[in-house]
Structures are given as structure tokens and as C-alpha cells.
Amino acid sequence: MESNSTRVAKIATKMAICDRHEEEHLKKVYAEKGIKVTAVNIGGNINSSIAKILESALVAAKRNELIREEHLHEGAVIGATRDAVIQVANRANGQNVGGKIGIARGGEHISVCIFLSIGLLHLDEVVIGIGHRALPL
Template sequence: MHENTKCCLNSIEIGRAALRIALTNSRMEENKVKEKLAASGIRSTAVDFGGEFIPSIVKVIERAVVAAQRQGLVTETHVGAGAVAGAAHEALEQVKTKAVGFNVGGKIGIARAGEHLCVAIYMGVGVLNLNEMCVGLAHRSLASDE
């Protein structure tokens, strides 16, 4: 069943998985989601971030790449790093108009199955307790062995 489930996974399913893990509240919940996704043939990881938006962009992309490499979602090559960095950058582009000039904090979710890799950004944007929520989600394709 594991192989049959894996063959039917598409970019939409991997996007849902990345968003699911980005929405977790704690490491315990994150690990439960990660195990459930793994049972479906989807590898995943997540990492927290926060700070002023513009200076945080490079840090968010770096954290996504390092997390994906450490968890074995991509190889430690420029191809793997580039796919994660590109998807993370695109996800950040989707939330940039709300976030520029504000502090942000949230979680990056990364999911991979076969040739599909998705990065989801879930974050709060605001000053003090006046927060807006936003989500960015992007997909990249890369060879299954990358």
C-alpha cells in the first residue's frame, strides 16, 4: 500500500502536506504530523523563524535549505539547495506586500515526495498584538534522486 500511495502523490498533495506541518503548534504536534505524512510516503520537516521581515528573508531561505538537507528531503548539492531556496523565495514573495516594514514570526513547512517539493510559509505579521496572518506556498520539481 505504501508504494501505491506514493505513486499517486501529486503537487497538490505535497502542498497540503507542507502547509499541514507549517501549521503545527509544537514540536510534539510537528512530529505526529511528520510521522503521519511519512506513512503516506511524504517526507517533511518544519522550522520556526521570526524578526523584521526584510532582514529575515535571507535567514528564512537559509533555514529552509538547512532543514531540508539535514532531514534528507534534498541532497546537499546546488540542485537540492536551489529547489528549496527557490520555493522558499517564491512563498515569501507571496506574503511580502503584507509583511514589508513589519515584524513577522511563524513556521516554514517543507514536504517532498518523488519529484515534488513544496515549501509553505505560515506567519503572523504585525506590531505589538495587532497581527495579520498570511500564508505563502510554492512548488518545485526535481529529479527523484536529488
């Protein structure tokens, strides 16, 4: 039996890897199941973009009402996003990246997934990172 945290992490991953058209469809599908989701595009040099990635995840989570505007909720999103960034940063160190952040909240679980394409001449490398936190309802 799959835990709720695993289910929410998988949904955040789906949001990070889907295209814009799929994103709108998935928002409706998951809303019917009581799961709030959002996604936001990111890009640039990974080293200089970390603060922007954290900010983008936080703003998206607030705008789409995945979290309340309070310290505990904001800290959970920032913490989960930092976990995901740490997982991708070493592979992308100093490189230009483009990709997406997917965020899902189901009950007390919130997951943040970062999916990136790393530009290396004509070879594109991909990397994915995920973070999770538990929040009071």
C-alpha cells in the same frame, strides 16, 4: 483526482500551521506514506530576515533528508522558498513577524509553505505563501 503536487503542497501547509507536538506526530504519519516533511520556526523583521528564512529552509530540508546536498536540489528549495517569501513580503513589509516554514517532499515534488503572524499593535494579521518545484528522484 488530486495531483501529487497539490497533495504535497497541502502537507507543507499543514506542517507550517501545526504546533510542535503535532509536528512530531505528522512526521511519523507522513513517513509511513513515503513523504518526508520538516518545519522550522522563523521570526523578526521581514526585510532583514529574508536571507535567514532562505537559509533556514535549506538547512532544515538537508538535515531532514528531503533533498540531497547537490546544486539542483538546493536550488529547488531556495527557489520554492523565494516564491513563498515574495507572496508574504508585501503584506509584512517592514513589520515584525513570527511563524513557521513547512516543507514537504513526495516523489519528485517539493513544496515550501510560509505561515506568518504579523504584529500590528494588538491586532495580529496572518499571511501565507507557498512555492513548489519538481526534482529528479
